[in-house]
Amino acid sequence: MTFEIPRETNTGKIVEVTLGATAREGGTRSHTVTIGGSAALPFHFFEGNHSHRPVVAMEVFDKAHPKFPDALRDYFGEVLDKPGDMAKKCVSEYGAELISVRLEGTHPEKGNKSAEEAAEIVKQVLGSVSVPIIVTGHSHFEKINQVMKKVCEIAEGENCLINYVETDNYKTIAAACIAYNHTLVAQSPIDVNLAKQLNILLTDMDFPAERIVMDPLTGSLGYGLEYTYSIMERIRIDGLAGDKMLAFPMLVNPGYESALVKEARAEESDYPEWGSTEIRGAYWEIATAMSLLVSGAELLIMYHPKAVEAIKAKIKEMYGSRNGD
Amino acid sequence: MKKKHKVTILPFDTIIEVQPRTNLLDAINAANLPLTAVCGGEGTCGECVVQITSGRYHSKPSAALSDEIVSEGYALACQTFVEDDLTVVLPRFEELSIRSVVDHEFFDERRDLISGIYEVDPPVQKIDLQVEAPSLEDNYSDLKRIERALGKSWPSGNISCEYSVLKKMAYAVRKDHGKISIVLARLGGSRFIIDIFPQSEKKSVCGLACDIGTSTVALHLVDLSTGKFLGTASSYNQQMKCGEDIISRINYSQKPGRLEELHDLIIGTINLLIKKASESAGVPPADIYYAAISGNTTMIHLFLNLNPNYIREEPYVPTINQPPVVRSQDLGLDLNPEARVSCTPAVGSYVGGDITSGLLCTPILLDTEKVFLFLDAGTNGELVVGNKEWLMTCACSAGPAFEGSGIKCGMPASEGAIETIKIDDKGRFGYEVINNAKPKGLCGSGLVDLLAELFVHGFVDRNGKFIERTARNKIVQTENGEGLLIVEGPKSFWGNDIVITEKDIANLIRTKGAIYSACSMLLKSAGLKFHEIDSVYIAGGFGQHLDIENSVRIGLLPDIERAKFSYLGNSSLLGAYLMLLTDKNHSIVNKIADQTTYIELNTEPRYMNEFTGALFLPHTEMDLFPSVKKVFDRIR
Ligand code: FES
Numbered sequence: 001m002t003f004e005i006p007r008e009t010n011t012g013k014i015v016e017v018t019l020g021a022t023a024r025e026g027g028t029r030s031h032t033v034t035i036g037g038s039a040a041l042p043f044h045f046f047e048g049n050h051s052h053r054p055v056v057a058m059e060v061f062d063k064a065h066p067k068f069p070d071a072l073r074d075y076f077g078e079v080l081d082k083p084g085d086m087a088k089k090c091v092s093e094y095g096a097e098l099i100s101v102r103l104e105g106t107h108p109e110k111g112n113k114s115a116e117e118a119a120e121i122v123k124q125v126l127g128s129v130s131v132p133i134i135v136t137g138h139s140h141f142e143k144i145n146q147v148m149k150k151v152c153e154i155a156e157g158e159n160c161l162i163n164y165v166e167t168d169n170y171k172t173i174a175a176a177c178i179a180y181n182h183t184l185v186a187q188s189p190i191d192v193n194l195a196k197q198l199n200i201l202l203t204d205m206d207f208p209a210e211r212i213v214m215d216p217l218t219g220s221l222g223y224g225l226e227y228t229y230s231i232m233e234r235i236r237i238d239g240l241a242g243d244k245m246l247a248f249p250m251l252v253n254p255g256y257e258s259a260l261v262k263e264a265r266a267e268e269s270d271y272p273e274w275g276s277t278e279i280r281g282a283y284w285e286i287a288t289a290m291s292l293l294v295s296g297a298e299l300l301i302m303y304h305p306k307a308v309e310a311i312k313a314k315i316k317e318m319y320g321s322r323n324g325d
Numbered sequence: 326m327k328k329k330h331k332v333t334i335l336p337f338d339t340i341i342e343v344q345p346r347t348n349l350l351d352a353i354n355a356a357n358l359p360l361t362a363v364c365g366g367e368g369t370c371g372e373c374v375v376q377i378t379s380g381r382y383h384s385k386p387s388a389a390l391s392d393e394i395v396s397e398g399y400a401l402a403c404q405t406f407v408e409d410d411l412t413v414v415l416p417r418f419e420e421l422s423i424r425s426v427v428d429h430e431f432f433d434e435r436r437d438l439i440s441g442i443y444e445v446d447p448p449v450q451k452i453d454l455q456v457e458a459p460s461l462e463d464n465y466s467d468l469k470r471i472e473r474a475l476g477k478s479w480p481s482g483n484i485s486c487e488y489s490v491l492k493k494m495a496y497a498v499r500k501d502h503g504k505i506s507i508v509l510a511r512l513g514g515s516r517f518i519i520d521i522f523p524q525s526e527k528k529s530v531c532g533l534a535c536d537i538g539t540s541t542v543a544l545h546l547v548d549l550s551t552g553k554f555l556g557t558a559s560s561y562n563q564q565m566k567c568g569e570d571i572i573s574r575i576n577y578s579q580k581p582g583r584l585e586e587l588h589d590l591i592i593g594t595i596n597l598l599i600k601k602a603s604e605s606a607g608v609p610p611a612d613i614y615y616a617a618i619s620g621n622t623t624m625i626h627l628f629l630n631l632n633p634n635y636i637r638e639e640p641y642v643p644t645i646n647q648p649p650v651v652r653s654q655d656l657g658l659d660l661n662p663e664a665r666v667s668c669t670p671a672v673g674s675y676v677g678g679d680i681t682s683g684l685l686c687t688p689i690l691l692d693t694e695k696v697f698l699f700l701d702a703g704t705n706g707e708l709v710v711g712n713k714e715w716l717m718t719c720a721c722s723a724g725p726a727f728e729g730s731g732i733k734c735g736m737p738a739s740e741g742a743i744e745t746i747k748i749d750d751k752g753r754f755g756y757e758v759i760n761n762a763k764p765k766g767l768c769g770s771g772l773v774d775l776l777a778e779l780f781v782h783g784f785v786d787r788n789g790k791f792i793e794r795t796a797r798n799k800i801v802q803t804e805n806g807e808g809l810l811i812v813e814g815p816k817s818f819w820g821n822d823i824v825i826t827e828k829d830i831a832n833l834i835r836t837k838g839a840i841y842s843a844c845s846m847l848l849k850s851a852g853l854k855f856h857e858i859d860s861v862y863i864a865g866g867f868g869q870h871l872d873i874e875n876s877v878r879i880g881l882l883p884d885i886e887r888a889k890f891s892y893l894g895n896s897s898l899l900g901a902y903l904m905l906l907t908d909k910n911h912s913i914v915n916k917i918a919d920q921t922t923y924i925e926l927n928t929e930p931r932y933m934n935e936f937t938g939a940l941f942l943p944h945t946e947m948d949l950f951p952s953v954k955k956v957f958d959r960i961r
Contacts, residue, residue: 167788193937193945200945201788204961 020132063105255303391820441685537620621677675720682900738868741765769867880943
C-alpha cells in the first residue's frame with residue numbers, strides 16, 4: 001500500500017505585489033521584486049504553486065537605535081550612522097534583496113528630524129543602491145504623516161513600500177501612495193479581524209489591492225511568537241480560502257524585534273551559560289524569522305548578517321529549483 | 326465667625342452647612358453626592374450643571390451655558406460660590422420621565438402569548454374579615470378568633486403574626502365591631518399577618534415593582550387589589566458615581582465601608598423614587614406592603630448588602646442566586662416597615678433576575694418547536710436562546726452607551742431626548758424629541774438612528790471615522806477632538822451644540838459589537854444559525870421605540886426577517902410587575918433559573934475573535950449582512 005499525502009486545494013490565491021520600479025516603469029531601480037502569488041500554505045509545494053520566493057530585506061537607519069547590540073556595531077561599524085553607505089554594504093556584502101530605511105529619528109521624542117531631512121536620507125539610499133526600497137516609519141501620527149507625504153513626493157514613481165499605516169491613521173499616507181505610485185503596508189495588532197478591517201478601509205477608499213502588503217505586527221521568539229504564528233496562519237488560511245481582504249502578502253520584522261530583546265543583548269559575563277553575544281543574537285533572529293516564514297511571511301526585514309545568510313540559504317534549499325525569480 | 330449658609334440639595338434633600346463663598350462643587354462633593362466633574366472644575370465640560378431655585382449666589386460667566394439657561398437659574402457648580410441659604414437641584418438626578426414601552430394593554434392583549442401568568446392574585450393582599458365578638462362562652466384570644474375568621478375563606482395552615490401587628494390588634498378588632506382588614510403575606514410557604522387595621526380606615530394596599538439597572542432604576546407603584554399602575558418613576562442609579570459597569574462597582578465595594586456606601590446609594594435611589602411615585606399617586610409609602618425587585622446579580626447583591634466580590638473572580642460564584650424574602654425595615658426601604666421584599670432569582674453571576682423576569686414577558690416557555698432569542702441590551706448585556714425544553718444563556722459587558730452614558734451627547738430616554746433621527750438627501754438632520762421639548766441630547770434609539778444614518782449617508786466609514794469629503798462642513802471642534810454637529814447651540818436646551826465625536830462612535834460600536842458577538846457566540850454554542858431563530862425579543866433602555874432596520878444597519882441585530890423582532894423596552898421591570906401580581910410567576914422564574922445552561926464567555930477564546938469581528942459597520946464580514954451590503958454598495 002502506498003501512502004498518499006492528503007492534499008488541500010484552495011480556491012483563493014495571494015495577491016501578487018511588485019515592489020520597486022525600473023526606468024521603464026517610471027523609476028530608477030535596476031529590477032523589481034514581486035512577492036505573493038501563492039496558491040497554497042507556505043512550502044506546501046505539493047498543494048499548489050508558489051510563484052515567488054520569500055525575500056529578505058535589511059534595514060538602515062536615519063539614527064541608529066542606542067540599544068542596538070554590539071554585534072551589529074561590529075559588522076557595520078561607522079556606516080551604522082551613514083544610511084547610504086550601510087545600504088550599499090547590506091546589498092553588496094550581505095545579499096539584501098531590498099533595503100528598508102527606518103525613519104525613527106523623525107519621531108518628535110527621538111530626534112525630531114524634519115520631513116525634508118528624512119526625504120534627503122531616502123534619496124541618498126535610492127542613489128546608493130539599485131534594489132527596491134522600503135520606508136519604515138513610527139507611530140507618531142501627525143509627524144509620520146508629514147514625513148511620509150514628503151517621502152512619497154520626492155520618490156515619485158519609485159514604487160517604494162511605504163511602511164506603514166494603521167486603522168487610526170491611514171488616510172493621509174494612503175492618499176500620498178495613490179498620488180505618487182507607491183505600495184503600502186497595512187499594519188494591525190496581531191488580530192485577523194483588525195487586519196481585515198484595515199484592508200477593507202483601504203480598498204473602500206479605492207486603494208488598489210495589488211499594492212497592499214500586510215504587517216500582522218509580530219513578536220520575536222519568547223515574546224508572543226506562538227500567538228503571532230497562529231494569527232498569521234489563520235490570515236493565510238482565510239486568504240487562500242477565498243477571503244480577498246486577507247489575501248495579501250505579509251511583511252514581518254524579525255530583525256527589529258530580535259535586536260531589542262534582552263536575551264540577544266545581555267552581556268556574556270552576566271550570563272555565561274547563554275554563550276557568545278556575537279552569535280546569540282543571530283540565532284535568536286534566525287529562530288524568529290524561520291517560524292514567521294513557515295507561518296506565511298513573504299517579506300522579512302532582518303538585521304544580523306549571519307541571520308540573513310542563514311535564512312536566505314534555507315529559502316534556497318526549500319525552493320530548490322522551483323520558481324527561480 | 327461669620328454665619329454659615331444652609332445649602333439644600335435636591336432631589337436628595339441633603340442639607341449641608343458651609344462657610345460663605347464656598348465653591349458649590351466642593352460643597353456638593355463634601356456631601357458625597359454624585360456630581361461628576363469631567364473637566365475637573367475648569368468650567369468647560371458643563372457636566373456639573375445645577376439649577377439653583379432659591380437664594381443668592383455668585384457665578385463666573387461660562388461659555389458652557391447659554392444666557393437663556395442662566396436666566397432660569399442654571400449654573401455650573403464649579404464656577405459658583407455660595408452667598409446665601411440655597412436650594413440647589415441636581416438635574417441629572419431628578420426624576421427621568423421615562424415612559425414604559427408597554428403597559429396593561431400589552432398584557433391584556435397577550436395574556437396567552439407570554440410565559441408569565443397575568444392575573445391579579447398577589448402574594449401580599451388585603452383581606453377583609455368579620456371577627457366574632459368575644460364572649461364568656463367564646464373567650465378565644467383575639468388572634469385565635471382572627472385565625473378562625475380567616476380559616477373560613479382561606480384554608481387554614483400555620484399563620485404567624487408580626488409583633489408590631491399584635492400591638493395594634495386589640496384596638497383594631499374592637500374599633501368597628503370586628504370588621505377588620507388584615508394584610509396577609511403568603512410567601513415561601515409560610516403565611517404572615519403583617520398589618521391589621523379597622524375597615525373604616527380604608528387603607529389601600531400597594532406594591533412596588535422595581536428594576537435596579539446598573540445605570541438606571543425604574544419602578545411602578547401598583548394597587549395590589551386591582552393590579553393597576555398608580556405611579557411610575559425612574560432615575561439614574563446613584564451608584565453611577567462609583568463606576569459605570571458592574572465590574573468597577575464590585576472593585577469599588579472592596580475597600581472598607583464601600584459596600585455599605587453602595588448599598589446606601591441604591592436604597593437612597595429607590596427611596597427617592599418611592600417618594601416621587603407615592604406623592605404623585607397620593608399614596609403614603611406606609612401603604613406599600615410588597616416589593617418585587619429585579620436586577621442583575623451584582624445589583625441584587627449590593628441591594629441586599631452582600632459582598633459581590635466572588636462574582637468577579639473565577640470561578641464566578643455569587644453568594645446567592647435565589648434570595649429569600651426579606652423585610653423592608655432590614656434594608657432601610659421607605660415602605661411599610663413590615664413590607665416584604667422579594668428578588669427575582671438569577672441564573673448565575675452574570676445572568677440575573679432581570680433576565681429571568683424579562684423572560685416572563687416573552688412566549689419563550691410556551692413552545693417546544695420554535696426557537697426564541699431574548700436579548701437585554703443593558704449595561705450588562707444578557708442573552709437567552711431556547712424554548713420550553715431547553716434554555717441557554719450568556720452575558721457580556723456592553724457598557725451603558727445605549728442608556729445614554731459615556732457618550733457626550735447621550736442621555737436616558739426622558740424629556741428632551743432626541744429619539745429618532747433622519748438625514749435627508751441634502752445631508753440635513755431631522756429629528757423628534759421626547760415631549761417635543763428643546764433637545765438636550767440623544768437617547769439610545771436616537772443614537773442607533775444617528776449611527777445608522779451617518780453610515781448609510783457616507784458621513785462615517787465602516788470603522789466609524791468621519792469621512793472628510795462628506796462630513797467636512799459639519800465638523801466642529803470640541804474638547805474631545807473633532808465632532809459632527811447634530812443640533813446647533815441656539816436650538817438646543819442647554820444652548821450648546823449637540824455633537825457626536827469619533828470617540829463616542831467608537832464607544833457605540835463597542836457596545837453594539839459586544840451584544841452582537843455575544844448573540845453570535847451563544848447561537849454557535851447552541852448549534853444554530855441566526856435565520857433558524859423564530860422570534861427575537863429585545864429589551865433595554867433605548868427609549869420608546871427602537872428602529873429595527875437601523876439596528877440591523879449598524880450590526881447590533883442580525884440581518885434576518887424584520888417581522889421576527891419585537892422590542893419590549895424595560896422587560897425586567899415588567900417581569901417584576903408580573904411577579905408582584907401573582908406568586909405563580911415566582912415558581913416559573915425559579916424553574917427558568919434552574920433549567921438554564923450558562924455559557925461563560927470570559928473563558929471562551931473564540932469570543933474575542935467574534936468581538937473584534939463585530940467592531941465594524943455593520944461587521945467585518947459584510948456577507949453576514951446582505952441587506953446592508955446592498956444599501957452600502959448602492960451609496961458607494
Ligand atoms: S466641572 Fe466641568 S464645567 Fe464644572
